[in-house]
Amino acid sequence: MEINREFLSKLSEFYKIFGDTTRLRILYCLKDKERCVNEISELLDISQSAISHQLKILRLYNLVRYEKKGQVVVYSITDLHVIGILEYGINHIGELLIK
Amino acid sequence: MEINREFLSKLSEFYKIFGDTTRLRILYCLKDKERCVNEISELLDISQSAISHQLKILRLYNLVRYEKKGQVVVYSITDLHVIGILEYGINHIGELLIK
DNA sequence: TGAATATATGAACAAATATTCATAAAAGGT
DNA sequence: ACCTTTTATGAATATTTGTTCATATATTCA
Numbered sequence: 071m072e073i074n075r076e077f078l079s080k081l082s083e084f085y086k087i088f089g090d091t092t093r094l095r096i097l098y099c100l101k102d103k104e105r106c107v108n109e110i111s112e113l114l115d116i117s118q119s120a121i122s123h124q125l126k127i128l129r130l131y132n133l134v135r136y137e138k139k140g141q142v143v144v145y146s147i148t149d150l151h152v153i154g155i156l157e158y159g160i161n162h163i164g165e166l167l168i169k
Numbered sequence: 170m171e172i173n174r175e176f177l178s179k180l181s182e183f184y185k186i187f188g189d190t191t192r193l194r195i196l197y198c199l200k201d202k203e204r205c206v207n208e209i210s211e212l213l214d215i216s217q218s219a220i221s222h223q224l225k226i227l228r229l230y231n232l233v234r235y236e237k238k239g240q241v242v243v244y245s246i247t248d249l250h251v252i253g254i255l256e257y258g259i260n261h262i263g264e265l266l267i268k
Numbered sequence: 269t270g271a272a273t274a275t276a277t278g279a280a281c282a283a284a285t286a287t288t289c290a291t292a293a294a295a296g297g298t
Numbered sequence: 299a300c301c302t303t304t305t306a307t308g309a310a311t312a313t314t315t316g317t318t319c320a321t322a323t324a325t326t327c328a
Contacts, residue, residue: 072213073197073259078190081258086188090316091181098172107275114171120317122276141274141325158257159180160172191286206305219287221306240295240304269328276323285314293306298299 087131088159092116092124100134101153104146186230187258191215191223199233200252203245 073081087093095114099105107125111118125145128134133152137144147153172180186192194213198204206224210217224244227233232251236243246252 072194077259078193078197082188082190082193084188085184085193085258086315089181089183089185089188091177092316094177094181094184095171108273117318118275119277119319123316126276138275138324143275155257158254159184160176185285189286207303216288217305218289218307222286225306237294237305240302242305271326271328273326274324277321279319281316281318283314283316285312287310287312289308289310291307293304295302295304297302 084131087127087133088155090124092120093128094156096121096124096128097133097147097152097156100145100147101156104137104144106139106142106144108142110145183230186226186232187254189223191219192227193255195220195223195227196232196246196251196255199244199246200255203236203243205238205241205243207241209244 088097092114095116096110099110099113105113107118107121110125111121114121125134125136128145129136132148134145135148137146187196191213194215195209198209198212204212206217206220209224210220213220224233224235227244228235231247233244234247236245
């Protein structure tokens, strides 16, 4: 009847990740293209540190992939699910918000 | 290129709602059946006040419907989208978490 | 090797959010 | 009219979360 507590907790943590505009913007700007930290930082006009902290969270949940290329670290979306979830939100949530 | 700021903010607020175990549990226990506040409170073993505060948020975002029946207030899920989003999470997020 | 650049990270602080507690409001039963 | 039950709500508090600031680490280049 009730959902298993542990899964529930993971589920809420997961949604929570998408519940922050900084993280959404990061994910969105990585949607079609990998980018390095400074690039993201400049593009979104958010401090390097803040971006780095948020990337850490995204990494922790396997939403982004980390690849070191010389001095630079390049981040990209891990997997199509992430884009799917984003698009699901973009398409379906609008409708709910209107009513 | 970037998502419109206002939509972005609504989107994150929306995901945020699902990013709390209490609210997830409330939504989940209303999945197939309408219930009154005390019923939810007892079922989930969370204080009536906490439930009521959270229901207010769910109501604000039109995720649940409010119906007064005499002394009792009955809540139910507003719309199939909500269940869709929940199920989307339940089905797809598990996979992401594993990797 | 030393300077410059890119990124990560811990601690402090600020802001947002959830819960509790006390109480109010609304309805029903006596 | 009064007591009981159910729900809502404001204020206080506790907790969580995000950002900034200072600094560490790693890599390249001179």
